[in-house]
Amino acid sequence: MTSDRMAAPGHGTVPEFAVLGHPNEGKSSVVSTLTEDDQIRVSPFPGETTVCRTYTVKIDGRDIIRFVDTPGFQVPRQTLAWFRSYEGDAGHILDRFIQAHKSDPFFADECELFAPVARGAGIIYVVNGSRPVRNDDLAEMEILRLTGRPRMAIINAKHMEKDYTRAWRQEFGRYFNAVRVFNSNTAGFYERIRMLESLKSIDQEWEPALIRVIQAFEQEWEKRNRLACAYISHAIEKSLTFSVSTGMDDTTDPVTAKENLSTTYKKNLRDIEKTMFHHIRSLFKHKEYEVHLPEYSVLQHDLFARKTWDLLGLTGTQLAAAGALVGGTMGVMIDTAAHGLSFGMFTAIGGILGAGSAMMGGRRMAEQSPAGIRLGGDRLQVGPNKNLQFLYILLDRALIYYAHIIARPHGRRDMKNFQPGQADKEKKLGFSTRMTPGQRQICARYFKSVTGRKLVRDKKAALAFAVLVQTLLEDIAKQTDKNGQP
Ligand SMILES: Nc1nc2c(ncn2[C@@H]2O[C@H](COP(=O)(O)OP(=O)(O)OP(=O)(O)O)[C@@H](O)[C@H]2O)c(=O)[nH]1
Ligand SMILES: [Mg+2]
Structure with a gap:
């Protein structure tokens, strides 16, 4: 522009x-x-x-x-x-x-x-x-x-x-x-297209040029959505496979080491999400958006806050399965290949893990190391997250962000005082709560393929997941248009 x-x-x-x-x-x-x-x-x-x-x-x-x-x-x-x-x-x-x-x-x-x-x-x-x-x-x-x-x-x-x-x-x-x-202050993409359609009728001479304009807008919109889908899928895959680890010896305090790793792990995941949000915002040409996320939005809460999981509509059972949010959603891996852990250290680490966390022994670690390289000494690893719910959290937050972005016209300047309509309030629950069993199956299969132990990835699962993300984005865009009608 x-x-x-x-x-x-x-x-x-x-x-x-x-x-x-x-x-x-x-x-x-x-x-x-x-x-x-x-x-x-x-x-x-x-x-x-x-x-x-x-x-x-x-x-x-x-x-x-x-x-x-x-x-x-x-x-x-x-x-x-x-x-x-x-x-x-x-x-x-x-x-x-x-x-x-x-x-x-x-x-x-x-x-x-x-x-x-x-x-x-x-x-x-x-x-x-x-x-x-x-x-x-x-x-x-x-x-x-x-x-x-x-x-x-x-x-x-x-x-x-x-x-x-x-x-x-x-x-x-x-x-x-x-x-x-x-x-x-409410017009979205489809409303802009309808506006251009009306302009066509005011002068026949401009009609051919305006038809080309509409085509260009539509192609551009499609391209943006394809890219948004790619950014979201890429960020989710990166987040699901991410882990951090550190070597440990007798002088390492396991509690501090675990805390440090958790902090690094969470920071990295927040950064992956932030980068993806930034890409989506730029795709849709919003420069001023950061400060304007509505106050009621779940995105105001940290990715790892219990409130986030609550707001996105996880059921009590799902929350219980998720366990303590910091320890429980991350796998902690201890490589005992070289030295083995002292009993005391093992208990200390065991004590700080939440319910549902993954504790893996050295043998498994050796199997998982790239090209079979053994990581000498004891290692403490945080991530990748082994909880399927985490995929839904990541996906929901991405979709909610996308929905905010495309629903916000560039001419609107009063987001601070913006009162959400009923439709917005209903959007509070994550999109994943409305997924069909078939769609959930696609997510589960994809989750298994990226977090599983197989070295060869299930490409079909990744493709099916990307197609699902694309479908969800399209649904949101259409829904936004209906809500955007004055
Ligand atoms: N709530 C709401 N406010 C609007 C809408 N359109 C414009 N405004 C507000 O109305 C005020 C004037 O909007 P502008 O777009 O600056 O109006 P303008 O016609 O360009 O004004 P001048 O340049 O002074 O002639 C601003 O505070 C806008 O945020 C709308 O559709 N809804
Ligand atoms: Mg003006």
């Missing part, structure tokens, strides 16, 4: 639309959501945008479509008076207006906001559907009609409790070629 000055006429075949409207109605928010650019300045105070800026959507280095953010109308009634008195060539009305007023500060904002339209951009007129239609709005709409340019109106409801959509729609019929409700 880049910003540059306005496109000149005949600027290739890249369609361009100027987003116009009253101050503070959400023009910049709409541009931000449409272009997936969360760096555009949005403010609760009117007059934030004072000059036009063009934002170009690029896909694979190609310019696809441009949206021009503009300052709001300041003096619509006086402007309309001039438009009504204009007697020249209708096709040049905007050029003439700008020529006549370019050095008049009274009309400075109007001259600025008309400039992209005078140069050939189509018009997207934004109104706030949560307030009634006023005379100034009617003046603005009449001005836009008199420009004769292809134009579409969108209703961006700023406050959900008041809805004047019907009144706006009634007025729009007389002034615009198309009308859509498009909420910059």
